[in-house]
Amino acid sequence: MKHINLLIILFLTLIFADSCQKMEPIAVIPEPLECSPKKGHFSLDEETFLCFSNFPEDKRDIQNTIREQYTKFFKLRPNLGDAESAGKNSILFEVNQKNDKSLGDEGYELTITGRRIVARANSAAGLFYAFQTLKQMSYGSLLADGGKPTIPCAKIKDRPRFAxxxxxxxxxxxxxxxxxxxxxxxxxxxxxxxxxxxxxxxxxxxxxxxxxxxxxxxxxxxxxxxxxxxxxxxxxxxxxxxxxxxxxxxxxxxxxxxxxxxxxxxxxxxxxxxxxxxxxxxxxxxxxxxxxxxxxxxxxxxxxxxxxxxxxxxxxxxxxxxxxxxxxxxxxxxxxxxxxxxxxxxxxxxxxxxxxxxxxxxxxxxxxxxxxxxxxxxxxxxxxxxxxxxxxxxxxxxxxxxxxxxxxxxxxxxxxxxxxxxxxxxxxxxxxxxxxxxxxxxxxxxxxxxxxxxxxxxxxxxxxxxxxxxxxxxxxxxxxxxxxxxxxxxxxxxxxxxxxxxxxxxxTDPSHKDWKKFQNKVEMHTAFRKR
Ligand SMILES: [Zn+2]
The missing domain is CATH 3.20.20.80 (Glycosidases)
Known part of the structure; x- marks a missing residue:
């Protein structure tokens, strides 16, 4: 009997965990080059750390814009930090010390887990775009009842077709x-x-x-x-x-x-x-x-x-x-x-x-x-x-x-x-x-x-x-x-x-363009703009 109870609890836990961690829709415009959605989401709150690493001196203006937009957009005052303080409940924006050719001048890589977010790029521009992607990924949560900002878990690699x-x-x-x-x-x-x-x-x-x-x-x-x-x-x-x-x-x-x-x-x-x-x-x-x-x-x-x-x-x-x-x-x-x-x-x-x-x-x-x-x-x-x-x-x-x-x-x-x-x-x-x-x-x-x-x-x-x-x-x-x-x-x-x-x-590369999907994304963006 004891074992059966344990099995039932385990079964219920698995079902519950699965229903809580379903894939959430991602509606980013323009469509990223590679995007693999994962289960779960990252929640932003008053405790979240916003961390910057290796920003060039002459691009501090872009770093400041990310910070200002974060505050205005999410209506949250971030705790500021660097690579060292980028642990649990943090978003790290890091300029690569070694150039990653696959990202080019304006591309970026995003790893979003339930624990933290890491954005990497060869330039401040790439990180600015990583942040624009994150903002758009939160539209769904901000449109929902309660409107607490969350970002679906995913792995994204992105760069533009044209300069x-x-x-x-x-x-x-x-x-x-x-x-x-x-x-x-x-x-x-x-x-x-x-x-x-x-x-x-x-x-x-x-x-x-x-x-x-x-x-x-x-x-x-x-x-x-x-x-x-x-x-x-x-x-x-x-x-x-x-x-x-x-x-x-x-x-x-x-x-x-x-x-x-x-x-x-x-x-x-x-x-x-x-x-x-x-x-x-x-x-x-x-x-x-x-x-x-x-x-x-x-x-x-x-x-x-x-x-x-x-x-x-x-x-x-x-x-x-x-x-x-x-x-x-x-x-x-x-x-x-x-x-x-x-x-x-x-x-x-x-x-x-x-x-x-x-x-x-x-x-x-x-x-x-x-x-x-x-x-x-x-x-x-x-x-x-x-x-x-x-x-x-x-x-x-x-x-x-x-x-x-x-x-x-x-x-x-x-x-x-x-x-x-x-x-x-x-x-x-x-x-x-x-x-x-x-x-x-x-x-x-x-x-x-x-x-x-x-x-x-x-x-x-x-x-x-x-x-x-x-x-x-x-x-x-x-x-x-x-x-x-x-x-x-x-x-x-x-x-x-x-x-x-x-x-x-x-x-976006033409092979990734999809008119139907684009229409759905536009609907969400329009709803967000008019909210
Ligand atoms: Zn003349």
């Missing part, structure tokens, strides 16, 4: 303050995106302080406030210019530091030579003609404003501006535009025609190539490299800039075969200002439809490349043009959940 994983934001059509820029960076960081493309200048407003040309922000950053964007009316002479804004250099530095602490590089874009109404409103002497340019209000097509490529002052202007921009931004790349440069004015401008004759250029398109090359040469002197929209790509191009490919993939293939590096953001998959659902039911957006499923089907690697040319595909990004997006809420509405799709397209 360039970006998101773009147009702050010219509508201005977004630094609070929102920081939120945007936070949203990017959760999904392991690491390049912020800041579209700072366009027809509808110049958004960055330039000391040598104060009118750029005194005049070029402001336009009349109009409640509607969908109709174009010219600016009236007595209309107050009250709508707009710009970033001071101190604010720009603040954003760069905030981004760096989240492993995000900031790429400023200064549009050359088109999309320049805001410049010409401030400095009309840089135009080919005497047209009274104003900061643009509302949509119009084609945007005819173009800087005079025959005017030496224009080249000097760009050099001065880029010098100040280069001093501010530490990342080696500056985006210099080059898209939609309608050259009608160049065709009839004596100065531009003189330049074409002097430089023995074939036509106006060659004049743009010449101008972009001059700028590229100047950037080299500043130890910077240029990114240019793919409008400049042609079979006979000489330019060696990095190409941002937004149009037909043919341009990306031509440029990659030519030896240019490529960043892909085709309008077919990556323009998140397009409708995401039936236009009849959606708020006004840019014509075009990119559903979540369509966004998820994006492959940054175009077909038809040799192995050598494939090395030139750096990755991809989503673009958010803000013609029809005038509030932070609307911007969030347009990027979610498509930013999740983009993240998986640029991080």
């Amino acid at each position: 360039y994983r970006g998101a773009h934001l147009d702050v010219s059509r509508h201005f977004f303050d630094t609070d929102y820029i920081k939120k945007y960076l936070d949203r990017m960081a959760v999904y392991k995106l690491n390049k912020f493309h800041w579209h700072l200048t366009d027809d509808h407003g110049w958004r960055i302080q330039i000391d040598k040309y104060p009118a750029l922000t005194q005049k070029g950053a402001w336009r009349p406030e109009r409640s509607k964007w969908d109709t174009l009316h010219p600016v009236l002479p007595d209309e107050p210019m009250t709508y707009g804004g710009f970033y001071t250099k101190d604010q720009v530095r603040e954003i760069i530091a905030y981004a760096a602490a989240r492993n995000i590089d900031v790429i400023p874009e200064i549009e050359i030579p088109g999309h320049c109404s805001a410049i010409l409103a401030a400095y009309p002497q840089f135009a080919c003609d005497n047209y009274p340019y104003t900061v643009a209000v509302g949509p119009y097509w084609p945007p005819k404003a173009i800087m005079c490529a025959g005017n030496d002052g224009v080249l000097e202007f760009y050099k001065d501006v880029l010098q100040e921009v280069a001093e501010l931004f530490p990342y080696p790349y500056i985006h210099i535009g080059g898209d939609e440069a309608f050259n009608d004015n160049w065709q009839v401008c004596p100065k531009c025609q003189q330049r074409i004759a002097d430089k023995q250029l074939k036509d106006e398109m060659a004049l743009q190539q010449w101008l972009m090359n001059e700028i590229e040469k100047y950037l080299k002197k500043l130890d910077k490299k240029a990114i240019i929209w793919d409008d400049i790509v042609s079979e006979d191009m000489v330019n060696m800039s990095t190409i941002m490919s937004w149009q037909d993939p043919k341009a990306a293939v031509i440029a990659a075969n030519h030896g240019n590096d490529i960043i892909r953001c085709p309008t077919s998959h990556c323009y998140f200002n397009f409708y995401q659902d039936d236009p009849e039911k959606e708020p006004l957006a840019m014509t075009g439809l990119i559903t979540l499923e369509k966004a998820y089907s994006f492959d940054p690697m175009p077909a038809g490349l040799s192995d050598k040319a494939k090395q030139h595909i750096l990755g991809g990004q989503c673009n958010l043009w803000t013609e029809f997006i005038n509030t932070p809420e609307q911007a969030d509405y347009m990027i979610y959940p498509r930013i999740c799709a983009l993240a998986e397209c640029v991080w």
Whole structure:
């Protein structure tokens, strides 16, 4: 009888233990390279130790972000420690002393048991991503009744497919303050995106302080406030210019530091030579003609404003501006535009025609190539490299800039075969200002439809490349043009959940992508965001 009782207790214990230690669902976006779920979970509480080991001195900002996010996200004040104090009930973030090639620059390894969590990586960036994964793994517990944070046991090994994983934001059509820029960076960081493309200048407003040309922000950053964007009316002479804004250099530095602490590089874009109404409103002497340019209000097509490529002052202007921009931004790349440069004015401008004759250029398109090359040469002197929209790509191009490919993939293939590096953001998959659902039911957006499923089907690697040319595909990004997006809420509405799709397209190996599983994960992430 005694033995039978013991057997029953043992049997019940086994059943109970098993029911307590069932596998919990793991919903990480982007999908990790390898993930083996185990039974049980790690519980976080006031006693949990947060331990850091071997963080490089110059990456303390990332360590601090992990600590701050831990406190804010889990609503727990951690006990801080190092490798020595990383025992029971601890999370250790350790930079490998010996480089583990299988993890690369941004990969990480996570071992989660009921007793402790260990994250290892070759870099602070990898550990930051390990922490983003841990946060997402707790969504299920935080959504459940009681909401006590737990993380399912698992072994994870992860690294990105592409080094360039970006998101773009147009702050010219509508201005977004630094609070929102920081939120945007936070949203990017959760999904392991690491390049912020800041579209700072366009027809509808110049958004960055330039000391040598104060009118750029005194005049070029402001336009009349109009409640509607969908109709174009010219600016009236007595209309107050009250709508707009710009970033001071101190604010720009603040954003760069905030981004760096989240492993995000900031790429400023200064549009050359088109999309320049805001410049010409401030400095009309840089135009080919005497047209009274104003900061643009509302949509119009084609945007005819173009800087005079025959005017030496224009080249000097760009050099001065880029010098100040280069001093501010530490990342080696500056985006210099080059898209939609309608050259009608160049065709009839004596100065531009003189330049074409002097430089023995074939036509106006060659004049743009010449101008972009001059700028590229100047950037080299500043130890910077240029990114240019793919409008400049042609079979006979000489330019060696990095190409941002937004149009037909043919341009990306031509440029990659030519030896240019490529960043892909085709309008077919990556323009998140397009409708995401039936236009009849959606708020006004840019014509075009990119559903979540369509966004998820994006492959940054175009077909038809040799192995050598494939090395030139750096990755991809989503673009958010803000013609029809005038509030932070609307911007969030347009990027979610498509930013999740983009993240998986640029991080996850295609063999691990799974549309059905992705939909389930998005459901959980959406529920978590809206909780
Ligand atoms: Zn001209």
